[in-house]
Amino acid sequence: MLLQFIGSSVSTQVCRSHVSMEISRTFSGITNLLFNRRSSEESTYSTRKCLKPGKVSPRRSVPDHIQTPPYVRSKKPPGIASGPEVHDEKGIECMRASGRLAAQVLQYAGTLVKPGITTDEIDLAVHQMIIDNGAYPSPLGYGGFPKSVCTSVNECICHGIPDSRALEDGDIINIDVTVYLNGYHGDTSATYFVGDVDEGARNLVKVTKECLDKAISICAPGVELNKIGKTIHDHADKHRYGVVEQFVGHGVGQVFHSDPIVLHYRNNGRGKMVLNQTFTIEPMLTIGSIHPKMWNDNWTVVTEDGSLSAQFEHTILITTDGAEILTKC
């Protein structure tokens, strides 16, 4: 979920641009040096092409009997609703059901990842499986988002729109699935390998997953939310990766995005976890710059220097003795 967006200037491209392969050291290159990040390691050897927009297929339809979230028909941008999601026993069961479905859909989508498949084909499969299970694909029509799932390839940090681009050997792709089942959202994502992926990218993905797992392991009633950011940031630092700050975890339940805002970086924010509360944790780590650049489609967010980014996300429930992962298969 977007926290705030600060525009940034042109900088060194780690992926191979079609215009120029020239590498000039810019501000972001210097910050990477200062913060001991790995950017230059990748830029020296990479032959990976920059991600480019493809063609987006027409909007898919949802059968009438499926319950639609309120934001789909409204014109105003949804944003982050105030008030946390804290559930009674019935609400918890609904969250378990939507979390389970989101996890199953994501797992299925992951099996489709291979060279040659387009992200639009992944969107079709995800859309079909969600409606076959009586649920609504939450991204479809959220703030005008045109598709049923987010597919974020290589330097795309998040919110990639499925399109005609075929996956290529060596790509990494985050698939972010959210379903709205019986009035409750379940939100989860994972990053997958397309064919043979080089060691550098594999390690980024591994460490990003570890960050999520470690953050979940410290969750319990009464724990400060800022411990999540510290846990993720400490682990990313240890491996010299950057943590994206503009996109955050969030309360999730009857509303897609609500309080609390869950920061993935070191912070002094106030607020503690509450019994029976549900929220997401969804760290995005990068090899180089942590600063995002948005495409003209107003959704696709890429690293400003074209360096790789990975993400994992779970919806969790705060229980008496810790956290239950609702989006685990």
Ligand code: MF3
């Ligand atoms: N699933 C994303 C999240 O984790 C939100 C996607 S909103 C969309 O918060 F409109 F881009 F789909």
Ligand code: CO
């Ligand atoms: Co989310």
Ligand code: CO
């Ligand atoms: Co998500």
